[in-house]
Amino acid sequence: MSERVRNGAYDDWLDAIGDDEGYYVECENGHGWLPPRRVCPDCGSRELSEEPLPEAGEVATHSTVHVPTPQFEDDAPYVIAVAHFGPASITGMVRGADPEDVEIGTVVGVEVGERATTGDRAVVFRPR
Amino acid sequence: MSDPRVAGASVTRFGKHPERTGRDLFAEAGLAALDRSGVPADDVDALYYGNFMGEIAEHQGHQGPLMAEAVGLTVPATRYEAACASSGAAIRDAVRAIRNGEQEVVLVGGMERMTNVGTAAATDALAIAADDLYEVRAGMTFPAAYALMARSYFDEHGGTREDLAHVAVKNHEHALVNDNAQLQKEISVDEVLDAPMVAEPLGLYDACPITDGASAAVLTSEDYAERHGLDAPVAVTGTGQDGDNLALHDRQNYAATPAAAGAVAEAYADAGIDADDVDFAEVHDCFTIAEVLAIESIGLYEPGKGISAAREGETTRHGETPINLSGGLKAKGHPVGATGVAQLVTITKVLEGTHARADAVPAADVGVAHNAGGTAASATIHVFEVKA
Numbered sequence: 001m002s003e004r005v006r007n008g009a010y011d012d013w014l015d016a017i018g019d020d021e022g023y024y025v026e027c028e029n030g031h032g033w034l035p036p037r038r039v040c041p042d043c044g045s046r047e048l049s050e051e052p053l054p055e056a057g058e059v060a061t062h063s064t065v066h067v068p069t070p071q072f073e074d075d076a077p078y079v080i081a082v083a084h085f086g087p088a089s090i091t092g093m094v095r096g097a098d099p100e101d102v103e104i105g106t107v108v109g110v111e112v113g114e115r116a117t118t119g120d121r122a123v124v125f126r127p128r
Numbered sequence: 129m130s131d132p133r134v135a136g137a138s139v140t141r142f143g144k145h146p147e148r149t150g151r152d153l154f155a156e157a158g159l160a161a162l163d164r165s166g167v168p169a170d171d172v173d174a175l176y177y178g179n180f181m182g183e184i185a186e187h188q189g190h191q192g193p194l195m196a197e198a199v200g201l202t203v204p205a206t207r208y209e210a211a212c213a214s215s216g217a218a219i220r221d222a223v224r225a226i227r228n229g230e231q232e233v234v235l236v237g238g239m240e241r242m243t244n245v246g247t248a249a250a251t252d253a254l255a256i257a258a259d260d261l262y263e264v265r266a267g268m269t270f271p272a273a274y275a276l277m278a279r280s281y282f283d284e285h286g287g288t289r290e291d292l293a294h295v296a297v298k299n300h301e302h303a304l305v306n307d308n309a310q311l312q313k314e315i316s317v318d319e320v321l322d323a324p325m326v327a328e329p330l331g332l333y334d335a336c337p338i339t340d341g342a343s344a345a346v347l348t349s350e351d352y353a354e355r356h357g358l359d360a361p362v363a364v365t366g367t368g369q370d371g372d373n374l375a376l377h378d379r380q381n382y383a384a385t386p387a388a389a390g391a392v393a394e395a396y397a398d399a400g401i402d403a404d405d406v407d408f409a410e411v412h413d414c415f416t417i418a419e420v421l422a423i424e425s426i427g428l429y430e431p432g433k434g435i436s437a438a439r440e441g442e443t444t445r446h447g448e449t450p451i452n453l454s455g456g457l458k459a460k461g462h463p464v465g466a467t468g469v470a471q472l473v474t475i476t477k478v479l480e481g482t483h484a485r486a487d488a489v490p491a492a493d494v495g496v497a498h499n500a501g502g503t504a505a506s507a508t509i510h511v512f513e514v515k516a
Contacts, residue, residue: 010261033378034262041373061283061382063275064328065267069252072267080267080327082276082377089377091266104283115267123266 009036014121018112022053024088032087056128057083057090059106064099074117083108083125092123101127131515132226133353133360135233136165137345137473142461143310145340146244150179150186151198154239157342157466158199161235165346166358172346173231175205176222178215178238179465181253182207185241195239199344209465211257212414214238215343216468216499216508220367222347223510232352237344238470240463250338254464257502259375271335271415273376273503275327278417280382282329285432289329292416293320294438296333296458299413302445303455305484310337310461334416339461343469345476350515362476366399366511368392374505383432385504388425392509395496396427399511403427407492408449408478410471412500413456419443422498423451426509445488453478453485468508471497475512 006012013035016022025033027040028047039046062081065072072078079094079102090110094102106127113124138160140153154177162169175196182188192205208218215238225231242250254270255263263273281287297317303309320333353360370390373379379386396402403426411422424434428449437443443451454460454474457467475495477483486492493514500507 007261041378060377061276061280063272063279063330064325065269065272065275066324066328067251067269067271067326068267069255069264069269070248071252073248075267078267080272080276082382091263091268091375091377093267104279120265 014112017110017123022110023050024053024085026051026087030087034088034090053088053110054086056107056109057085057125059083059102059104059108060089061104062094062102072115072117075115081125085110090123092125094125096126130227130350131363131365132223132347133350133358134362134364134472134476135167135346135348135353135358135360136161136163137476138164139308139343139470139473140341141308142339142341142463144243148340150182150188150191150239150241151194153241153340153342154195154237154344155198157344158235158237161344161346162199167233167346167348169200171233172201172203172235174203174225174234175201176208176218176234176236177205178208178218178468180209180211180214180240181242181464184249184253185245199235201235210506211501212412212462212464212467213499213501213506213508214465214468216497216510217369217506219468219472219510220369220508223364223367226347226349233346233348235344235346236469237342238466238468239342240465241340242338242463243340247338263375269327271330272327274415274417275330276376277382277421277503278329281417281420281435284383285435287435289321290317291435291439292334293317295413295416295419296320298438298444299452299456299458302453302485303459306455306460309455309459310339311459330415330417336414336457336462339463341461341463341466343466343473345469345472361514362479362512363515364510365513366395366401368395368398368509370394370507372505374502376503385421385425385500385507387504388422388498388500388507388509391507392426395509395511399513401494401511405494406449406496407494408453408489409451409496409498410454410474411451411456411498412467413452413458414462416458418500419451419456422500426496426498445485450488453483453488468497468499471499472510479512479514
């Protein structure tokens with residue numbers, strides 16, 4: 001699924017993750033989100049700043065996916081997880097671990113990988 | 129305030145109709161609802177219509193006027209899209225239009241054609257109810273999203289795959305006498321547990337099927353029903369809707385659906401009831417865990433306590449508060465945009481005593497419909513009561 005037109009804020013964010021300079025968007029009350037955000041959905045604050053993403057996150061929930069969408073056909077089975085990186089949370093695929101070893105609380109780093117199926121970029125978590 | 133009456137309601141058979149066009153499916157349900165209502169077509173003021181994936185399944189946008197035309201109407205016709213809660217949202221606006229006196233008679237309904245595109249494309253289409261950039265491109269599927277919620281629920285409250293299996297077994301048993309159901313097949317707990325995994329801890333039998341079908345109902349003002357002597361004892365007495373962050377990861381808690389709870393609070397207050405008054409409910413069990421979250425959100429169970437309800441028999445047709453007497457999405461089928469109004473159809477028939485499972489709640493006078501879109505980023509609740 002190659003795309004000529006970038007999804008600016010999303011692709012910029014992936015670029016930054018790939019350069020090990022990941023960030024999230026935080027409001028003045030400490031609520032964290034992925035870009036783009038012009039307003040905090042929690043408190044309505046418009047005072048948002050980019051903050052460096054913590055190096056390590058913690059798996060909050062996970063699932064091994066056996067029936068994927070067509071764009072992930074050759075990736076399956078794979079582990080999908082939500083991980084908390086400070087106040088921001090990210091959804092990604094866990095690689096570099098036996099699915100049986102992924103647990104709530106597993107500490108992971110985030111990087112940019114490729115989908116086996118399409119070669120498109122994808123958010124990847126790797127146990128640290 | 130006048131409570132809209134359900135004057136006529138109908139569904140097509142739910143299942144695989146890969147060669148039937150959406151307009152034909154909706155025409156069947158819509159014309160049957162009109163016929164049952166006894167309301168002349170000329171009196172219909174508007175169509176409120178739910179559909180989710182029409183562009184993908186049929187390359188067809190702008191379905192409102194198309195579906196109105198299919199049932200012989202030239203009226204204001206608008207399509208509602210709120211993922212799997214599309215026709216729940218349609219009911220809500222129809223109810224409001226009648227209550228505020230702008231319209232007296234409306235047709236509500238929904239249709240989804242899904243099997244013609246195949247399982248892979250349907251999985252892809254359903255996934256776009258999630259956040260495309262940050263969930264779908266990260267590998268999220270719809271079953272995976274509910275699997276993440278199930279894992280979180282088990283971690284926070286306890287529970288097992290076997291508890292969830294009892295939800296599937298119950299709903300299949302309920303559907304055995306529902307001739308409009310997609311899956312009229314008894315299943316066992318072991319069969320659920322042994323089925324292929326879709327997204328752990330959810331297997332094939334934890335998931336609703338991919339379904340074609342349509343639903344429709346004629347709603348009228350109380351005054352119209354009285355003036356025309358309609359046989360329409362069931363009223364919509366409460367409506368509620370609430371929302372949540374679209375992406376699951378942006379929520380505080382993955383083991384609850386606060387949008388549904390918010391919609392419930394609004395709908396119960398609107399109807400002047402509380403959870404103790406609810407005799408039965410049709411809830412959005414797209415996955416077994418979804419029924420658990422639903423019965424907690426509608427106030428029948430405290431958070432963390434709904435997991436054992438089916439296993440204990442409390443939500444079976446023999447239990448105190450039967451859930452999904454139709455078979456639910458799990459066995460009846462889930463033509464996404466038609467589901468909200470299909471719940472209305474079931475509840476109306478149960479309250480009127482004409483549903484095949486009405487004998488489960490012979491004295492029922494309050495039924496609740498819980499319709500959720502995505503991972504309940506949209507939720508609508510409607511309360512139905514028997515009026516003299």
